[in-house]
Amino acid sequence: MTDTGTRCILMSSKTRVAPTSQQTIPRLELLSALLLARLMASISKNLEKTLEKPICYMDSKVALYWILGLNKDWRPFVQHHVEKIRRLIPSTCWRHCPGMVNPADLPSRGLKPDELEKNKDWFKGPDWLTTDLNGEKASFEDMPSECIQELRACEKKTLGMIVAASGLSQIINIQKYSCLGRVLRVTCHMLTFIARLRRMTASTVMLQAEVLWLREVQSSFQTERKFSDWKVQLGLFSDQNGLWRCRGRIQNANARYEIKHPILLPAGNYFTLLVIREAHEIVFHSGVKQTLTELRSKYWIVRGRSVVKKMIYRCVTCRRFEARPYKAPDPPPLPRIRVEEAPPFTYTGVDFAGPIYTKDGTGKVWVTLYTCCVTRCIHLDLVVNLFASSFIRSLKRFTSRRGIPHKFISDNGKTFKATAKKIKKIMNHPEAIDYVNESKTEWLFNIERAPWRSEYLLELREQHRYSKGDNAGVEIKVGDIVIVKSNEKRHGFWNLGKVESIIPERDGLIRGATVRVATGGRKSTLLNRPVQHLYPMEINHQEEESSQDQPRESQDHKETARPRRAAAFEARDRIIAQTLDD
Secondary structure, three states, X not given: OOOOOXXXXXXXXXXXXXXXXXXXXXXXXXXXXXXXXXXXXXXXXXXXXXOOXXXXXXXXXXXXXXXXXXXXXXOHHHHHHHHHHXXXXXXXXXXXXXXXXXXXXOHHHOOOHHHHHOOHHHHHOOXXXXXXXXXXXXXXXXXXXHHHXXXXXXXXXXXOOOOOOOOHHHHOOHHHOOOHHHHHHHHHHHOHHHHHHHOOOHHHHHHHHHHHHHHHHHOOOOOOOHHHHHHHHHOEEEOOOOOEEEOOOOOOOOOOXXXXXXXXXXOOOHHHHHHHHHHHHHOOOOOHHHHHHHHOOOEEEOOHHHHHHHHHHHOXXXXXXXXXXXXXXXXXXXXXXXXXXXXXXXXXXXXXXXXXXXXXXXXXXXEEEEEEOOOOOEEEEEEOOOOHHHHHHHHXXXXXHHOXXXXXXXXXXXXXXHHHHHHHHHHOOHXXXXXXXXXXXXXXXXXXXXXXXXXXXXXXXXXXXXXXXXXXXOOOOOOOEEEEOOOOOOHHHOEEEEEEEEEEOOOOOEEXXXXXXEEEOOEEEEEEEEHHHEEEOOOOHHHHHHHHHXXXXXXXXHHHHHHHXXXXXXXXXXXXXXXXXX
């Protein structure tokens, strides 16, 4: 400071290589503060005038908190260096500055020597250094989180607390898991600490986890009114683990203890659902009887048959193998081209058959099949390939001999799937389009894999419709997830698809749909299929209710009978009491 004003110039700078031992960033900042304190003490010693209250700035709040924290007991490293800093520079002389305006960080930010020579902040300091001489003292509302790691461990004190016991279901959300084994393994992780103290084995921990969950489930129905009736009907008793088991009449049987005295489980608990699902997988997704037999070897579930039947109905794997297709609407009246008398080949169906290999084995040919829709006459013609030119020549040979039909119909039968695609490709060829337009012939395509119906006119009246085996009350909708039937694959390997659009007929009824099916990777393809080849994968709510009506009615009938017996006993007691009073 002079009479003309305040100037700020660089007198000395010093740096040091970080120690080889790995240190945290706050500790390195503390070492840089010690380096600054030693430099200030050296400059003050060599000046003619003593610095009474030097001001030191640093951008590390953690190191600054250590220097200012007089009443804290830090670890030896921090405590030792903080004491050195305080002996050189008092703690009241330290200030905080933001890291972005700290000129001491310029060399460490990659500034080149020639750029450093021209830098004003390096030689004269930032502008705020001359305007605010005393600086602003740092204030801390809370201790920085990095400082907690350097606190010295204090003496432990034992405190007594009263904690309300909470159920296991409040700690672990069982609804997030779909497998009983996974729930038990998660519970085992919670019991690992206790197991280490008691030196328990992994199998013992698993059994303890299962017992804890069974206690939790059984505690949910002990307050119900029906529990007292269950005690009498099932002969309930509590075992050494506090679990309710059922007595029976097979105590003398040569069987395991769990079979003779199964554990009682309620019907509406999610844990019970996981137990049923595990038993259902053990018997390889068998039916209700097999699943129930596996369950009763260890558990007794109230209304077990109804609950097992409901769970199996919702099983995705069973649904995939036992799904029923959509019901096709009743067939409409046959078109006029099928029943109206007309000359042969007026309405003609065309398809390809092959390839057929020649005798010499050097080539192959295809058969173009022309059939009359009315009389069922057949005309066969050989073609050497499936090009548009070969098909046009075959068509010319057919028309020159049989005449020009009014309408061609191409049947995309399941045997000729690949051929049907090639027919469409051929008929989209410009040459084929020009020829058909010249002959004024209309060309129609049926839905792929549509079932073939009818034969002779006299047999068309017969209807072979199944009364069972399909989803009579389920209508196909856009967005449904379905299983696409395939004769080339086994049932378990049929592809899943999504209904993109529906194909209505002239009468407004839906007999086909367009389905998007994955073909590998991220690719997909669109297929046109009749509704008889589409099996709905998603469970319909109304369908589920209809399938569960019968067992629910029988169970409800049994439940309504119990309160009547209790009421009869109460009425008898009141009559006896009144008689005694009289």
